[in-house]
Amino acid sequence: MKPSIPKGTRDFSPSEVANRSYIMNTIKTAFEIFGFQPIETPSFENSSTLMGKYGEEGDRLIFKILNSGDFLKKADEQLLTDKESIKVTSQISEKALRYDLTVPFARYVVQHQNEITFPFKRYQVQPVWRADRPQKGRFREFYQCDADVVGSKSLWQEAEFIQLYDTVFTKLGLTKTTIKINNRKILSSIAEVIGAQDKLIDFTVALDKLDKIGQAKVEEEMLSKGISEEAIQKVQPLFNFKGSNLENLEALEQLLAASEEGLQGVKELRFVINATTELGLQSANLEVDVTLARGLNYYTGAIFEVSAPKGVKMGSIGGGGRYDDLTGIFGMKDVSGVGISFGLDRIYLVLEELGLFKTVDLPKPKVLFINFGYTEGLYCMKVISELRKQNIKAELYPDAAKMKKQMTYANNREIEYVVLAGSQEVEQEIFTLKNMITGEQQKCSKPDLIKKLK
C-alpha cells in the first residue's frame, strides 16, 4: 500500500516548519504587544456549539465526528431508509472538528465568564478544519491566528485591529496589502433600499464586478436577479465609488439618509476611517468597500478583509468583524465582541511567491564528531556533553561507519565543523577540528576545542 494523506492536508518539512514558525512568532509577538493573552480550546467541540453559526454553507463544511460504539443502533430506522443524511447525522454524530476559532472562543467566554476580567483580549493560534474542496490557498486543515476583544463596544477596538494588521504585515515585509472595511448595518440598510433582504447577496456580488465588466453589465445582472429598475436607480451613487474613503462615506450618508441603521453604520465607519487617518498606516491601505459582505452569520457591525498585494492571486489572507451577540447564543447577553484572523497558510504562500522569506537557520548541530568506534566514541561523548551544557549543538555520528559516509552526512546537513578523534588523538589527548567550509583542519586540546566552537 502506498502511503498517503487525506486530500487538503499537508506534511511540513523542517524548512517549512522553520518558515511557518517565523510567521507564527511574528504574529504572536504583535498580539502580545497589543495586549492580547493566549488561550487554547479543544480540536473538537460538541456539534451543537458549532452548528448553525456559519450559515447553511458553513454547516455543510463542518467535519462531523462519528459517535463511538454501535452508533447506528441509536439512529431512527425510518430516517435511515429514507437516506435523510442531515437528520441522521445529528443522531450518529455529537461532536465536530472546530471550523474557526471565534465560535469556540465565544463558548469559552460564556463558560468562564466568572473568571474573566472584561474587556477580555485573547489570542489563539490553532488549526481549524473545513470539509471544503481544496484548491490554491485552500486547505481542509489550516491555521488561523485570531485576536478578539469581548466586553467593549468601543470603536477604538476596530481602529486598533487595523493597526494590528498593518503592524504584522509590515513586519513580515508584506507591504501594499489592502484592508477592506465595511459595515453590516450599511449592508442591511442597502437591502432596505433595494427592497429585499434576500436580494442583498446577489446585489453585492453583482456590484463587486463593477471594475471588471462595467456599469451596464452590472445593472443587467441585477435585473436578471430580480432587482427592480427602481431600486437600481435609487442606489446609483454606489456605482460612482471612485473617490476617497471620506467622499464615499458622504455619498453613502446621502443614499441611506432615511435609514437610522444605515446612518449608524456610516457613523461607525467614519470613526474608524478618521482614527486610522490620524494614526497613519506603515504599509497597508485602508479601503471602504461596500461590496464586502462576508458569509459568517454572526457579524453585526464592522467587517474586515485583507487582500494580498495586487498581482498575487490569492483569496483573503485575513478577515474579521464585530459580533454583537455571539455569546447570546450561549446564554450571555449584551457582550459585544470584535476580532480579526490571520490566515497563516495563505500568508506563507504569498511570502513564498514574493520571495520574502529570510533564510531561516534550521536547527542543526554546529559540530559533528566522527565515530571511530567505542573507545573513541566515548572519548568524544565526554566533550559533547560539555559542549551541550554550554548550549553548543554537538552530536556524534551514531555508527562507526565509513569515514566517507560520515563526512558526506556532515556535508549534506551543512554542518560547519567536524571533529576527528581516532586512536592517535585519543592517545595524545587532542582533537582534530576541521572547518567544512574552508576545508582547513588543525589539532587542538580540549579547552581549546570548546573555545573555538563557542
Add this chain to the structure above:
RNA sequence: GUGGUUGUAGCUCAGUUGGUUAGAGCGUCGGUUUGUGGUACCGAAAGUCGUGGGUUCGAGCCCCAUCUUCCACCCCA
C-alpha cells in the same frame, strides 16, 4: 456541492497512430579513494505506468468507475 484538469522510479519529466524485456536527468547506494565531504569517472538498485473494471490477439496510451492533484464557480483564511 457544480464544471474542468492531473497521476509513469524517492524527485522532475520523456514515452510515436495501441505492438517485444517502459527510458532520461537529479537523488540514493557501491567503487576508483579501508583517516577526510563538496568535483570527476565507473557501476548498481529502484516502477503491478494512482487503483479497480472493460474494449482488444495485444493497453502506459482507448472506454467506465473511483481516489488523488491543480484550477474556476461557490464559499472563505
